[in-house]
Amino acid sequence: MCKCNCSSAGSDLKLLDGVLESYGGDKGNLITVLQKAQEIYGYIPTDVVYYIAEKMGSTPAKVMGVATFYTQFRLKPIGKYLIMLCKGTACHVNGSGEIEKAICKHLNIEDGGTTDDGLFSLKNVACLGCCSLSPVMMINGVAYGSLTPDKAVGILEDLKKEAAE
Amino acid sequence: MKIVVGQGSCGIAAGAEQVYNSISAAMADSDSFTLGITGCIGMCYLEPIVDIYDGDALVKRLVRVAAKDGEVIVSAVRSGDLSALSALEISEEDEQFLGLQTRIALRNCGLIDPNDIEAYIARGGYEAIKKALSDMSPEGVIEEIKVSGLAGRGGAGFPTWFKWNAARSNAGEKKYLICNADEGDPGAFMDRAVIESDPHNLIEGMLIGAYAIGASEAVVYVRAEYPLAITRLEEAIKQAEKKGYLGDNIFGSDFSCRMRIKAGAGAFVCGEETALIESLEGKRGMPRLKPPFPAQRGYNDMPSNINNVETFANVAWIILNGGAAFSAMGTENSKGTKVFALTGKIKRGGLVEVPMGKTLRHVIFDIGGGVRNGRSFKAVQMGGPSGGCLPESLLDTVIDYKILGATGAIMGSGGMVVMDDRTCMVNMARFFLDFTTKESCGKCVHCRIGTKRMYEVLTRITEGKGKEGDIELLEELCMGIKDGALCGLGQTAPNPVLTAIRYFRDEYEAHINDKKCPAHQCTALISYEIDKEKCVGCSLCARNCPVGAIKGVVKQPYTIDNAACIKCGKCASLCRFGAARAV
Numbered sequence: 001m002c003k004c005n006c007s008s009a010g011s012d013l014k015l016l017d018g019v020l021e022s023y024g025g026d027k028g029n030l031i032t033v034l035q036k037a038q039e040i041y042g043y044i045p046t047d048v049v050y051y052i053a054e055k056m057g058s059t060p061a062k063v064m065g066v067a068t069f070y071t072q073f074r075l076k077p078i079g080k081y082l083i084m085l086c087k088g089t090a091c092h093v094n095g096s097g098e099i100e101k102a103i104c105k106h107l108n109i110e111d112g113g114t115t116d117d118g119l120f121s122l123k124n125v126a127c128l129g130c131c132s133l134s135p136v137m138m139i140n141g142v143a144y145g146s147l148t149p150d151k152a153v154g155i156l157e158d159l160k161k162e163a164a165e
Numbered sequence: 166m167k168i169v170v171g172q173g174s175c176g177i178a179a180g181a182e183q184v185y186n187s188i189s190a191a192m193a194d195s196d197s198f199t200l201g202i203t204g205c206i207g208m209c210y211l212e213p214i215v216d217i218y219d220g221d222a223l224v225k226r227l228v229r230v231a232a233k234d235g236e237v238i239v240s241a242v243r244s245g246d247l248s249a250l251s252a253l254e255i256s257e258e259d260e261q262f263l264g265l266q267t268r269i270a271l272r273n274c275g276l277i278d279p280n281d282i283e284a285y286i287a288r289g290g291y292e293a294i295k296k297a298l299s300d301m302s303p304e305g306v307i308e309e310i311k312v313s314g315l316a317g318r319g320g321a322g323f324p325t326w327f328k329w330n331a332a333r334s335n336a337g338e339k340k341y342l343i344c345n346a347d348e349g350d351p352g353a354f355m356d357r358a359v360i361e362s363d364p365h366n367l368i369e370g371m372l373i374g375a376y377a378i379g380a381s382e383a384v385v386y387v388r389a390e391y392p393l394a395i396t397r398l399e400e401a402i403k404q405a406e407k408k409g410y411l412g413d414n415i416f417g418s419d420f421s422c423r424m425r426i427k428a429g430a431g432a433f434v435c436g437e438e439t440a441l442i443e444s445l446e447g448k449r450g451m452p453r454l455k456p457p458f459p460a461q462r463g464y465n466d467m468p469s470n471i472n473n474v475e476t477f478a479n480v481a482w483i484i485l486n487g488g489a490a491f492s493a494m495g496t497e498n499s500k501g502t503k504v505f506a507l508t509g510k511i512k513r514g515g516l517v518e519v520p521m522g523k524t525l526r527h528v529i530f531d532i533g534g535g536v537r538n539g540r541s542f543k544a545v546q547m548g549g550p551s552g553g554c555l556p557e558s559l560l561d562t563v564i565d566y567k568i569l570g571a572t573g574a575i576m577g578s579g580g581m582v583v584m585d586d587r588t589c590m591v592n593m594a595r596f597f598l599d600f601t602t603k604e605s606c607g608k609c610v611h612c613r614i615g616t617k618r619m620y621e622v623l624t625r626i627t628e629g630k631g632k633e634g635d636i637e638l639l640e641e642l643c644m645g646i647k648d649g650a651l652c653g654l655g656q657t658a659p660n661p662v663l664t665a666i667r668y669f670r671d672e673y674e675a676h677i678n679d680k681k682c683p684a685h686q687c688t689a690l691i692s693y694e695i696d697k698e699k700c701v702g703c704s705l706c707a708r709n710c711p712v713g714a715i716k717g718v719v720k721q722p723y724t725i726d727n728a729a730c731i732k733c734g735k736c737a738s739l740c741r742f743g744a745a746r747a748v
Contacts, residue, residue: 028465029445031430035389069449069606070430072389087544088351088509089582092596125350126433126600128390130178131508131582132209141392143178162213 001115002114011045020055030066034073036076071125078121079114081159082140088127091134099135102122102149119163120156166198166242172215173205173361174393175515176353179212180232183353188215188234197215197243202396203738204362206275207516208262209489211255217242226260227253258534259513267494267534268353268518269502270318270478272591274362279397282404285365291410293481294372298418303333306377309704310480312488314500319345319436320551320577321653322499322566328553331460332378332470341469342380342422344477345441346394347389349433350549351600353580355504356474360387360394363478363580364401368411368424370477375422378470383424386441391429398426430661433550433604437652438471438545440606452652472579475504495521499565499576509546509582514535517581526560529583540585543684544669548577550597551657552605554590573664575657587589589686590669591676595623597661604654611649613643616658623662629689631677636666688732692748697722699744706736706745 017038023029033056037048044067044149046139053060067073083103087096100111103122107115133145137152144155168174170185189200206214211228215238218224225247227238227732228236234253241249256276268274277284285291288308297306311326332340336630348638360367371383387395402424413421432450434440434638436450439453442464479501482492499521510516512534519528529535529545536542544554555562562572584593598620607613619642622635637695643659644656650656666673675681682690684735695706695715700722707715707723717723736745 026447028445028447031444032428032447034566035428035430065449070282070432072431075455089549089580090352090514091597092593093509093582093584107355117671125390126431126604127353129348129354129357130175131354131506132175132212132351133178134508136178143174145178 010047011041013048013051015040015049016051020052024052024056027058030056030058030063031070034063034067038073044075046075077114079119080163081120081139083120083122083126083156084128085111085122086126086128086130086134086136086138087124088129088131088134090131091127091136094134096135098149099137099147099152102153103137103156106153117161166245167201167218168198168238168242169201169203169216169218169278171201171204171206171212173358174391174716175205175209176212176214177393181213183232184213184215184235187232188238191518193240196239196243201278201538202276202280202391203277204279205358205516206263207271207358208256208259208513209515210513211259211515215253217247217250218234225250226255227244228259229253236553262513262517262532262534264519265527266504267520268701269367269482269491270359270475270504271363271439271518272482272514273366274358274516277363279362279364280400282401282408284365289485290365291369291408292371292409292479293484294376295416297373297376297484298416298420303377305378306373307333308485309488310377311346313479313483313491314488314495315476315483315491316499316566317473318475318479318503320350320548320575322576325472325476326561328460328470328472329374329377331458332380332468333460335468337468339382339465339467340378340380341464341467342371342375342378342459342470342492343441343445343464344385344474345467345471346385346391346437346438346474347429347437347441348388348391348474348578349436349604350578350580352507352508352546352549352576352582355506355516355579355723357388357391357394359478360391360398360516364394364398365405366481367398367474368401368405368482371424372410372415372422373468373480374472374477376420378468380470381422381741384445384464385424385426386445387426387428389428395428402426419633432606433600434606434652434654437654440652441471442469449606451608452654454651460467475579476586496563496568498567503564503576503579505579505581505583507533507583510536510538510540510585510588511583514646521564524561524563525555525581528564528581529560533583536583536585538585540587542583543586543588544590544593546574546582546584546593546661547580548575548660549580551575551579551653551660552577553660554582554584554593554668555664559668573660573667575660587684587686589627589682589684590665590672591623591682592627592684592686594662594665595620595627598623598658601658603655605658606654609650609652609655611646612741615646615649616655617711618642619646619659619662626673626676627682627687627689629676629680629687629693630689631673631680633677635677636670636673640666691732692727693725693732693734693736694748695723695725695729696746697742699742701742703741705739705741709735709739711735 200725329445435450444450
C-alpha cells in the first residue's frame with residue numbers, strides 16, 4: 001500500500017531489489033538508482049521513494065529532494081509517447097514557440113501534461129543538441145527536425161494512427 | 166572502395182540510419198566494397214552525409230542523401246563510375262566549410278569509425294599516452310601543457326596546467342580526474358560530437374591528465390540527454406580495457422587508472438564544477454563555497470581535477486606535437502584552436518574549429534556563409550545563458566578570452582547562435598532569463614529571486630506594459646545578482662540582459678516608450694495590415710484566416726479587421742506579394 005494516502009495499490013517494489021543490491025550500498029549512487037527506478041516504473045512513485053530511502057539508509061525527504069532537483073525525474077506517470085520539445089536557443093530563434101502552441105492546441109495539454117487518453121505527454125526540454133535541425137522535438141528517442149506547426153501536428157496524427165493499429 | 170555513412174546524433178536525426186540501411190540492403194554478397202559508419206563530420210546542415218573512400222583517400226562526398234538514393238550509390242560504386250552521383254555531390258562552396266578550418270580537437274571526427282579502437286590507433290591514437298608514460302614525468306607533462314597555453318574550453322578559460330599542478334601538489338590518499346561532459350548550454354553541442362565521433366581521443370586525453378595529477382580513477386559526467394554519446398563511450402571504455410589501455414600497469418608502467426561514466430539527470434548548474442561534484446556524490450547539484458577548491462578537497466573530499474571534454478580532446482595532440490606547436494596558433498592571451506557550434510539563422514550551420522585570433526566575421530560569414538534566406542545579420546549570441554548578444558559593429562572582434570570578455574559576452578563553451586533582423590532582443594533576453602530562473606538551484610537569494618524579478622520585468626516590457634525606469638531597474642537587479650551569487654551560473658546570468666541593453670538599448674526604449682517591437686515579434690506590440698498597393702486580391706489570406714478577420718472582393722485589395730484579428734501571423738506568412746505584414 002502506498003504511504004502517501006493516495007489509495008493506490010502500490011508499486012511492485014521487488015522489481016527494484018536487483019538495482020538496490022548492485023548500487024544501494026553507496027549513497028553516492030542515489031541518482032543512478034532513481035534513473036533505474038524510472039526505467040522500471042516509468043516514473044518515480046512515492047512508495048518507491050520511501051523504499052529507496054529505507055534501503056539506502058537515507059530519508060524520504062532527501063531522496064525526494066534529489067528526485068525533484070533534476071529535470072529527468074518524473075513524479076507522475078506519462079503517456080505512451082513522450083514528446084520532448086526542444087526550447088534551446090537555436091530552436092527558439094527558429095520558432096519553437098509556434099510549435100509548442102500548435103502541439104498544445106492540438107492535444108489540449110500544456111507543458112508537463114498528459115492527454116486524457118494517456119497517449120501523449122509534453123515536456124519542454126532545454127536543448128537536445130540537434131541545433132542544426134531546429135526546431136526539433138524528440139518522441140520516444142526519435143528526433144524530428146525542421147518542424148513547422150503543421151508538420152508537428154502531422155507527426156502526432158501519424159503516431160495516433162500507429163497506436164490505434 | 167568503402168562507403169561511409171556519417172552517424173552523429175544530427176545525422177541520425179536527419180535520417181542517416183535509413184540511408185545506411187538502404188545502402189546495406191542494396192549491397193550484394195559478391196560486392197568487393199564495404200560499408201561503415203563514422204561520427205559527426207560537422208556539416209550538420211548537409212546531413213545525412215555519405216563519403217566514398219578509395220583506400221584512405223576520400224573520392225566523393227555526397228550530401229543530403231535520402232534513403233531512396235541507396236541503390237544509385239551502390240550501383241555507382243559497384244561499376245566504379247561515380248559520375249552518376251554528381252547530383253548528390255557536395256558543392257565547392259560547401260567544401261569551404263571544412264576547408265577554412267583547423268582541426269585539432271575534432272581531428273578525427275567524421276574520419277574514423279567511433280566504435281573501432283583500431284581506427285583510432287591507425288591515426289596515431291594512444292601514442293601520446295605511451296610517450297608520456299615512457300619518456301615523461303608527470304611534472305614534464307604538466308610543463309608541456311603549460312608551454313601549450315591550453316586553457317579550459319568549458320567557458321572560464323582557466324589555464325589547464327595550473328589546475329593540474331594544484332591537484333598534483335595536494336596530498337590525498339586517492340585522487341580523481343573528472344571530465345565535465347554536462348554540456349548544458351542551449352545551442353552548444355561540440356562536446357557531444359567529440360564523444361560520439363572520437364571517444365578514444367577523450368579517453369586518451371583523460372589518461373594523460375590522470376597520469377599528470379596522479380589520479381587512479383577517472384569519471385566522465387555526461388548529460389543524460391546524450392544517450393548515443395553514453396553508448397559509444399561505454400563501448401570505447403570496454404575496448405580500451407580489453408587492450409590494457411585502461412586498468413592496471415598501463416603500457417607496462419606502474420600507472421594504473423580506471424574509468425567510468427556517470428549519467429547526469431538534467432540540471433544546467435551541474436556544469437559548475439562544485440555542483441557537479443555534489444551530483445557525483447548523489448546529492449542535489451548545488452554549488453559549494455570555494456575554497457576549498459576541488460584540487461584541495463573535491464569529489465569524496467579528495468583532491469580532484471575537472472576539465473571539459475574539448476580541453477581533454479586537445480591533450481593527446483599537444484603531447485605528440487609539442488606544446489610549442491599548439492601555442493604557435495592563436496593570440497597572446499589565447500592559444501590553440503576553439504570549436505564553435507554555429508547555429509540559428511545561419512546558412513551553413515555545424516561545428517567549426519578555428520585558431521584563436523580569427524574574427525567572428527570570419528566564422529559567421531566566410532565559414533558559415535552568413536545569414537540565411539536573404540535576411541540581414543542582427544546579432545550573434547555567444548556563450549549561451551552566461552554570455553551575450555553582440556551586434557554587427559563588433560563582428561571584427563577576434564576570438565580571444567580577454568577581448569571577448571571585454572565586450573560583455575564570453576567565449577563560453579562555444580555556442581554561437583546567429584540572429585537575423587526578425588529577432589527581438591528584448592524577447593531574447595527574456596528567453597534566457599526564463600532559462601536561468603528554471604535552472605537556478607535556489608541556494609543564493611539574488612539568483613533565485615533576482616532572476617525571477619528580471620524575468621517579470623522583461624515579460625512586462627514584451628507585453629507592452631513597460632514603464633519608465635524599467636531599464637534602470639533591470640540594471641540594478643543585474644548588479645545585485647552578479648555580486649550576490651556564489652557560482653558562475655548566477656554571476657553570469659545577467660550577461661544576456663546587460664549586453665542587450667548595452668548594444669540594443671533603442672529596442673528596449675521602443676518597447677517601453679513607443680510600445681513598438683521593431684522586430685515585429687512581440688504579439689502585444691504589433692498589428693497586421695494589408696498594403697493596398699501590393700495586394701492583388703488573390704484571397705489566399707482571407708481563405709486561411711482562422712477567425713475570418715480578412716474581408717474583401719477577389720482581385721481588389723483586402724483589409725484586416727484589427728478588432729477580430731488574433732495576430733497569428735498566418736496571412737503574412739502566406740502572402741506571396743509581401744502585402745500582408747506586421748507593423
